[in-house]
Each structure stands twice: as structure tokens, then as C-alpha cells.
Amino acid sequence: EPEVTQTPSHQVTQMGQEVILRCVPISNHLYFYWYRQILGQKVEFLVSFYNNEISEKSEIFDDQFSVERPDGSNFTLKIRSTKLEDSAMYFCASTLDRGDTEAFFGQGTRLTVV
Amino acid sequence: AQTVTQSQPEMSVQEAETVTLSCTYDTSESDYYLFWYKQPPSRQMILVIRQEAYKQQNATENRFSVNFQKAAKSFSLKISDSQLGDAAMYFCAYRSFNTNAGKSTFGDGTTLTVKP
Numbered sequence: 001e002p003e004v005t006q007t008p009s010h011q012v013t014q015m016g017q018e019v020i021l022r023c024v025p026i027s028n029h030l031y032f033y034w035y036r037q038i039l040g041q042k043v044e045f046l047v048s049f050y051n052n053e054i055s056e057k058s059e060i061f062d063d064q065f066s067v068e069r070p071d072g073s074n075f076t077l078k079i080r081s082t083k084l085e086d087s088a089m090y091f092c093a094s095t096l097d098r099g100d101t102e103a104f105f106g107q108g109t110r111l112t113v114v
Numbered sequence: 115a116q117t118v119t120q121s122q123p124e125m126s127v128q129e130a131e132t133v134t135l136s137c138t139y140d141t142s143e144s145d146y147y148l149f150w151y152k153q154p155p156s157r158q159m160i161l162v163i164r165q166e167a168y169k170q171q172n173a174t175e176n177r178f179s180v181n182f183q184k185a186a187k188s189f190s191l192k193i194s195d196s197q198l199g200d201a202a203m204y205f206c207a208y209r210s211f212n213t214n215a216g217k218s219t220f221g222d223g224t225t226l227t228v229k230p
Contacts, residue, residue: 033216043159043205043220056214089157093216101147101166102209103216105159 023092137206
């Protein structure tokens with residue numbers, strides 16, 4: 001069964017460092033998303049991406065964040081200068097079409113900023 | 115903006131018994147989707163069940179069923195014959211019919227403990 005895969009599963013980084021989280025969406029999917037879940041809190045939408053551009057973003061997704069699809073398979077989330085409060089679980093998701101019923105989630109990357 | 119409320123931070127159930135998790139939401143829209151996701155200790159988000167708002171019939175998936183009350187904006191999840199593997203955090207989520215498929219609003223979650 002096709003699945004969304006994320007790497008790494010856990011990343012530890014020092015405050016102020018740049019970090020890139022990677023996702024490989026399902027191969028024929030066209031819409032991509034990032035979510036964040038701070039430990040013990042709800043899952044929050046960050047950004048959606050289609051046709052090589054951001055289609056929607058939340059208030060959380062400030063200038064510290066960026067996304068791109070550098071090649072035909074990867075979808076990345078970059079945090080330029082990490083802060084302690086960026087420590088969270090980050091989920092990637094994808095859909096074939098904008099109107100699909102639901103998205104397929106990856107297994108998440110746990111980011112720890114020290 | 116839509117909001118999703120899960121009023122039970124924690125619930126517990128005896129193995130083989132039935133438990134119901136509550137979810138209410140607020141929206142002015144008439145067309146939307148509702149979901150229950152399971153998040154086990156591995157932290158992966160697993161879709162349990164979904165409900166289209168235009169369908170009157172409550173969705174069922176094996177031991178999982180929902181009680182969808184559109185007028186009351188209520189969407190509860192019933193787990194029958196609870197198993198140890200059902201222990202997880204459960205999130206209720208709302209997605210507007212007109213937004214991107216991947217953009218959902220999640221509740222705060224309910225941690226379910228299953229006692230042997």
C-alpha cells in the first residue's frame with residue numbers, strides 16, 4: 001500500500017541551527033501539507049503546497065519556515081534558525097486532489113531543539 | 115473559523131467493553147467532513163473513520179462507529195469490544211468541503227487507556 005514516508009524519525013538540533021525535515025509523498029499525489037504537534041497538544045496545520053508554490057499557510061508558518069519540492073519526489077520543510085519552542089512532532093501529508101476526502105499522513109519527525 | 119472540542123482529556127475502558135469518545139464542533143457550513151484519527155505511542159496518525167456531513171447514516175468500520183448529530187454538531191466515536199491495541203490518543207478533526215483535502219482542524223485529543 002502506498003504511504004507517505006518521513007525522514008529522519010527523530011532529529012536533535014541546537015538552537016539557532018537550520019534544520020530540514022524531509023518527506024516523500026505518495027508518488028502520484030499533487031498536494032502536500034505540513035502539520036506540527038507540540039508534545040501533548042493538538043495537531044496544527046502549517047502549510048499546504050501545490051504546483052510548486054504555497055497555496056495556504058497558517059499564522060504559525062512565519063518567515064522562519066519554508067517549504068519546497070527540490071525534485072520530483074521529496075517535499076521539505078526548512079526551519080532557518082530553530083528555537084526551543086520549535087520542538088515538536090512534524091507531520092507531512094499528501095493528497096491526490098484538492099477535493100479528496102482525507103489526506104494520508106506520514107509517521108512524523110520528532111524535532112528536539114536543545 | 116471552525117473549532118473542534120474534545121471535552122474528555124482522558125478516558126479508560128476495560129478490555130472487551132465499549133467506550134464512547136465525545137467531540138463537538140462549531141461551523142456555519144453545511145458541507146464538511148469529520149474524522150477520527152488514532153495516534154498510538156509511535157505517534158503516527160492513523161485514520162479510524164470518516165463521516166461526510168451530507169450522509170445521514172452513521173459511518174461504521176468494524177468495531178468503530180460514530181454517532182453523528184448534525185443539528186447538535188456532535189460527532190462521537192464508539193469503540194466496541196475494546197482491545198489493548200486500541201490504547202492511544204484519539205483526535206477528532208473537521209475539514210471544510212471547500213478547503214484543501216489536507217487542511218483539517220483538530221481537537222485537543224482524548225487519551226484512551228484500555229485496562230486488561
